[in-house]
Amino acid sequence: MxxxxxxxxxxxxxxxxxxxxxxxxxxxxxxxxxxxxxxxxxxxxxxxxxxxxxxxxxxxxxQLKGKAHQENENSHNLSVGSGENWHDLVSWTLAQKIYGFENLALIPGTVGAAPIQNIGAYGVEIAQFITSVEFYDIDENRMKLIKNEECRFGYRDSIFKHELFNRCFITAVNFLLPKKHTVNATYAPLDTLIKPCPEEIYTKVIEVRKSKLPDPKIQGNAGSFFKNPVISKEKLKSLLATHSKIPYFEVNDSAVKVPAAWLIDQLGFKGKEYRGVRCHDKQPLVLVNSGNGDGEGLLMLAREITQKVTQAFDIKLENEVRLVGRQGLVTL
Ligand SMILES: Cc1cc2nc3c(=O)[nH]c(=O)nc-3n(C[C@H](O)[C@H](O)[C@H](O)COP(=O)(O)OP(=O)(O)OC[C@H]3O[C@@H](n4cnc5c(N)ncnc54)[C@H](O)[C@@H]3O)c2cc1C
Structure with a gap:
């Protein structure tokens, strides 16, 4: 073992x-x-x-490494080995004055996992820069390439979580970053910066993430444990009748996204701990390992949170994190 x-x-x-x-x-x-x-x-x-x-x-x-960079008049094209570290790539692009990834600084993990849940932060999702993804088709024993349009990118979602789960090994991700770049500083607290350049966004994002999220090297965690649920505007209307302070963000004409952290916080979960797994004292969307946590404690806490949120708000929380048990994936 x-x-x-x-x-x-x-x-x-x-x-x-x-x-x-x-x-x-x-x-x-x-x-x-x-x-x-x-x-x-x-x-x-x-x-x-x-x-x-x-x-x-x-x-x-x-552990597939390597990156290739080509440019033309309008854009930078990068082909990056899937085992490269994501944040190192972001830092490298900025050092080369290649802009676009700055809002996604300090997200842990590999480049190859980034398209799988379409990583996103501060108003930017990686899907907007991906042209294609190269992978080894395990069933067919051959290399393939899938274009952005076929990846079915959504909020923390893509084809790699569905039909291609466990069937493909992503080997490289291809990106296009336009030279004509407009920074995205619409999300708080980036909106307090005055005419920021990409480097300032990068620095601010790192500063804010370090202050808000526990560092996994110090306290074990997997970032946001649950996705922010997307609900219909109709449902929102009925919820507002009983919970007038519920925050939400428009997704499209018929749906809104509700912060899962707010729902969890309303039910008093901050600091609640089972068998060494705790709901973070400041950021209830993050579950942390107090040092001697175990899988049973994690399931007890996560299941209690989902049950109580369903009871109180009639909203089903979905885990963003993959849970692996003895036989493979575990559902809550
Ligand atoms: C502190 C913290 C903060 C975070 N903040 C954010 C955030 O702001 N936004 C965000 O979107 N995410 C965030 N995350 C989640 C995480 O960083 C991303 O999901 C990241 O892309 C995971 O990369 P990984 O290499 O660690 O993936 P892993 O956990 O190793 O794998 C994730 C999934 O992808 C599959 N997989 C991995 N590599 C491959 C491959 N080459 N081919 C096929 N399948 C593969 C695995 O089987 C698994 O199902 C955060 C996590 C932490 C710990």
């Missing part, structure tokens, strides 16, 4: 049968030609995955 404690940012004590390190396309092909594919889990930096228990299978760990 191999420990996974340091392979996922929540840091629960869990193990798997074996870890296969993939650092080249040749190693990747060889792995899948040999593998019988019984219970395997593809892993990047484990910042969106929590291993709740000892996983009865192997982990295939992505």
């Amino acid at each position: 191999t420990s996974l404690k340091h392979s996922h940012t929540f840091g629960l004590n869990a193990s798997c049968e074996k870890i296969h390190y993939i650092d080249s396309i040749e190693a990747l092909k060889l792995h899948y030609q040999r593998s019988d594919r019984q219970a395997e889990y593809i892993l990047g930096e484990g910042s969106n995955t929590i291993f709740l228990d000892d996983f009865e299978g192997d982990v295939v760990l992505n």
Whole structure:
């Protein structure tokens, strides 16, 4: 058995049968030609995955590195190995005066996992810069490329979480960043900056994230545990009758997004702890490992939160984080 404690940012004590390190396309092909594919889990930096228990299978760990940069009059085109660290890429682009990724600074994880849940922060989603995603089709044993339009990007969602889950190993992500760039400073607290340049946005985002979110290196966590639920305007209207202070953001003509943190906070979960897993004292959307947490405690807390939110608001919270148990994915 191999420990996974340091392979996922929540840091629960869990193990798997074996870890296969993939650092080249040749190693990747060889792995899948040999593998019988019984219970395997593809892993990047484990910042969106929590291993709740000892996983009865192997982990295939992505270490595909490298980046290529081309430019023309209008844009920068980047092709980046999926095992590169996302924040390092953001910092590198800014140092090259390539702009667009600044709002997404300090999001943990690999470049290859970024399209999977269409990472986003401060009004920007990565989907807007992706032209295509290269992957190894495990079922068909061959390399493929999928264009942005086919990726079905949505809020923390894409085809990689559905039809292509566990069927594809993302090897590279291709981006286009226009040279004519307008900064996005519409979201608080970026809206307090006066005529900010991308470098200022980058610095501010890092400062705010460091002050708001617990550092996984110090306190195990996987960022936002739940997605912000999207509800119909009709439903919002009926909720406002009983909860007049409910905050919301317009998504389109018929739907709004409600901050899950507000819903959880209303029910007094801040600081609630089961078996070493706690709802963060300041940011209730984040569950943290107090140091000796276990998977059972995490499930108890997460399930209680979803049940109470459903009871109080008739809203079903969905977990943003992948939960892996003995046999694979676990649902709440
Ligand atoms: C403190 C903190 C803050 C965060 N803030 C944000 C935020 O602001 N916005 C946001 O969107 N997310 C945020 N996250 C979530 C996380 O950073 C992202 O989801 C990130 O993209 C996960 O990358 P990873 O490499 O760690 O993924 P992992 O957890 O290793 O994997 C995530 C999923 O992708 C699959 N996968 C990984 N690599 C591949 C591959 N090469 N091919 C196929 N499948 C693969 C895995 O099987 C798994 O299902 C935060 C997390 C933390 C801990």
